[in-house]
Amino acid sequence: MHVAIIGGASTIGTTVAYTLSGLAPRLDVSLVDINDGAAWAHGTDIEHASYHFAHAPGADEGHDSETAGSVRSATPEEIAELDPDLLIFNAAAPQPDDATDPSAREAELERNRSIVEDVAESLRPLDPTPLLVVTNPIDRLVYDFYSLLGWPRRYFLGYSLSETARIADGIADLVDAHRTDVYCPTMGEHGEHMIPVFSRARVDGEPIDVTDAERAELMAYVRDIPFEIAEERGVDETSRWVTSAGVSRVVRTMAAAADDSSVDGTGVEADGGDWTFCLSTPLDGEYGLEDVALGVPVDLDADGVAAIHEWDLDDAEAAELERAAESVQADL
Structure with missing residues (x-):
């Protein structure tokens, strides 16, 4: 490639x-x-x-x-x-x-x-x-x-995987786990209206319960930490480390999906469980939305998005996805 x-x-x-x-x-x-x-x-x-x-x-x-x-x-x-x-x-x-x-x-x-x-x-x-x-x-x-x-x-x-890494870090601190054992995909806008999908969150493969207060605390963390990092780092730098690792993960997933049928397009072995990640792509009816690009769960192949998954979201997540679409469409 x-x-x-x-x-x-x-x-x-x-x-x-x-x-x-x-x-x-x-x-x-x-x-x-x-x-x-x-x-x-x-x-x-x-x-x-x-x-x-x-x-x-x-x-x-x-x-x-x-x-x-x-x-x-x-x-x-x-x-x-x-x-x-x-x-x-x-x-x-x-x-x-x-x-x-x-x-x-x-x-x-x-x-x-x-x-x-x-x-x-x-x-x-x-x-x-x-x-x-x-x-x-x-x-x-x-x-x-x-x-x-x-x-x-x-x-x-x-690209929108930095939030996935950051919310994993926040959940790991909350439940005293290691961040690499945490899975919590993030949908929606890359920005203010990001949506950690807590209804699909897992720690070491097991579902977790997150209270409304904990959701608010985690959302504040994942929204604020990039700017806290930037303030200390300076505007002449960028979030090169987490972004580059996430971008490389996408590239390696596409290359592996093209070369090896044992990789399912989510970046894990085909029997490795649900670690689907979310990327922004134009929507045409998925989640009832169109004429907008948002982060949604996808499978990848060598040509890009092979499939978009339409997950069952809880009421709060579905409402936030609507707000994310409105925010992006207002600018478009």
């Missing part, structure tokens, strides 16, 4: 490439950026780093010379020549000083919309190709790309 990261010289773009170089060494990665010098420099440095991945104890055969992929740079004008199997859109306008304020997300739409329009124009020569949007506001930009390109909706994805 050949993955092209648009905005590849950014902190998230380069960290995704580095993560894939270590965890999915068979993939070819192109860092596409208007700053071709920076993209080349990062790509070359990651290529050098792959030497150590290949020779570390426990390195698998994917790092050997016959199967190892590459990390290269390219300019936006070269996208059509790359003929990628997966596009990751991570280009964005510079962050303002008030980016640590939750209300600042509203301004991101206008700042990044013109970039989406330019990139969509450069993608027109391609056959329909899965496009994973990482730039905020994710749900709105997913729908913008869908509207501009006119490809089948299964090719459009929006």
Whole structure:
């Protein structure tokens, strides 16, 4: 699989490439950026780093010379020549000083919309190709790309797995468990109207009861922690670690689903239980919604969304999903 990261010289773009170089060494990665010098420099440095991945104890055969992929740079004008199997859109306008304020997300739409329009124009020569949007506001930009390109909706994805990791951390603290034993998918908007699906939450495979007060506490935590991190980290940085790990999980799931029938498109072995994750994608009647992109439970294959699951939600979750749709549609 050949993955092209648009905005590849950014902190998230380069960290995704580095993560894939270590965890999915068979993939070819192109860092596409208007700053071709920076993209080349990062790509070359990651290529050098792959030497150590290949020779570390426990390195698998994917790092050997016959199967190892590459990390290269390219300019936006070269996208059509790359003929990628997966596009990751991570280009964005510079962050303002008030980016640590939750209300600042509203301004991101206008700042990044013109970039989406330019990139969509450069993608027109391609056959329909899965496009994973990482730039905020994710749900709105997913729908913008869908509207501009006119490809089948299964090719459009929006990243929203950071909230899943953060709500797992909050639940783990609440019940004194390890975060990797917690499963609680998050639907809805990537932002204010995210929806941890507590009705499907599991700890070590077992359902848990979450009171209304605990729900409110967990929601406050998962909404606030990104901005607390950003305030301490500074606006010149991004949430590169959790985002890059989540994006890499999506990429590896798509690659594995294409190559190995024992993987079911959710990123786990076919008999590994219900660990379905949610990504933003355009809806056409699912959950009674249309003309909007929201995070919903999906199965993936090499071409993007293979299936959308319509879960039975409790009343609070269903109402919040309606509010998320209204919020996104108001901006669209």
